[in-house]
Amino acid sequence: MLEISKLVKRYGRDEPVLKELDLTVEGSSVVSIVGASGAGKSTMLRCINRLVEPTSGSIKLNGTELVHLRGRELRRARRKIGMVFQGFNLIDRLTVMENVLAGRLGYVNLYQAITRRYPQSDIERAFTLMERVGIAHYANKRADELSGGERQRVGVVRALMQEPEILLADEPTASLDPRTSEQIMKLLQSLASELSLPVLINIHNVAQAKAYTERIVGLRHGRMIFDGAPADFGKEALDAIYGGIETAEDEITEEPGRPAQQGVAHDST
């Protein structure tokens, strides 16, 4: 169970990015976090595994307070929190297998890490997970030889190698084409239920958020302004989150068949 309460993050003397945010995620639910760029989605996710230092507030994962951890304690906490990134953040020059095993770096000692002598159980787990997402045949390929969708699968497997208690995904589909991003969302959804793992997904694509997650949290200017089931997420909520501007998501979520906006006359001669 993840409990965030009164989380504040302020960069320098600017206006806080997160303003006393409260969020509780129980059980193994898939939660999507939507909001315009700069709303604080990414900052919130990064506060959880402390890639960003929270200014104040409390974040508890299964009872452990994460905000004040340091050194070894912090690393132990981090290995229980898997993270999937927008830009994949794979080690390009290493093989897929090495990337996957890097998810175990919080568990193995330095000698094992340098010599790649990971415990047998880790290697078994790596192959099992890679087979599950369909990348096992790439084990010895260099990570930068893979396509975007395959790379994100490596990213997901790396996160799952940590045996995480929660999975954070920071816009995992934003660098992918629409089809591949659907596949990744489906994968995250089914993995969450298979491993009974809570998943937090930052996402821009509201249609995908509604289709693949059980709960939508809307952020605006560092405050939560929507929290509910996808079915309740209508035009009103969308306007509130994106400031009522007629966004492209409008059309994607509401009426995909509607003809293009008037006034864009490319081919008028």
Place this chain on the structure above:
Amino acid sequence: MTRPDQAAAPRTWRKPPFIANPVLRYGLWLVVIVYLVWAFGSLPFNWARISEGLPRAARIFGGGFPPSFERSGLLITGFKESFQIAILATLMGVALSIPFAVMAAKNVAPKPIYLLGRAVIIVSRSFHPVIVAILFVAAVGFGPLAGILTLTIYSIGFVGKLLAEEIEEIDWGQVEAMKAAGAGYLATLIYAVFPQILPRQVGLSMYQLDSNLRASAVVGIVGAGGIGGTLMNAFGRYDYDFAFAILLMIIAVILVSEGISGWVRKKIW
């Protein structure tokens, strides 16, 4: 497509000047011209000495033809020593440059360590190898040891500086991914930083080997061993044909090593 007003006033365009301020622009030209006139006017060109010197130069070059490879034993011994100096110095210098480069990279080292690392690199770069060689010859005596120490320092300065800059430009996402997995500092360095700088490191090492080979000929002149010493002796004894043979060999060796290093750098990428 043609508009009537276009014919009336043809619009012209010129590249904006590099220095926008005209006073500064023409002022700089004036300064350069005045300096050149002053410099040529005040330098003591002694034409008599130049005309005396030219035949002497011709005699030296004449004496150099044909180059004599008679004492090839000396030649080989000298080159062998130069190679030993260059290779050992490159190995030690490159190995030592890695920790110093990490210390001197702002993004991975804490501030005090960063300043220390920068200081080491700046000091080892501030003196030309010949000056360092004079110091080491005074300290450890004539011979290759002085040469090895000199070129090691030289390599640390050069490779360390460029490598530190490379570390500062790495893709930080990979580092974040390793941190998020709970990896420690050294494991993060080994997984997320070193693979990214590896091609640069190999390229720099090859370049440094080239450079050390050339420099080992120079530091030999002040008594730090190698082919430079042999060359100096040959000149001292007016053995211009042997000296010329040495020069030809140096050119040949540099050409070959440059070819090899270029090939290796292309392969490793």
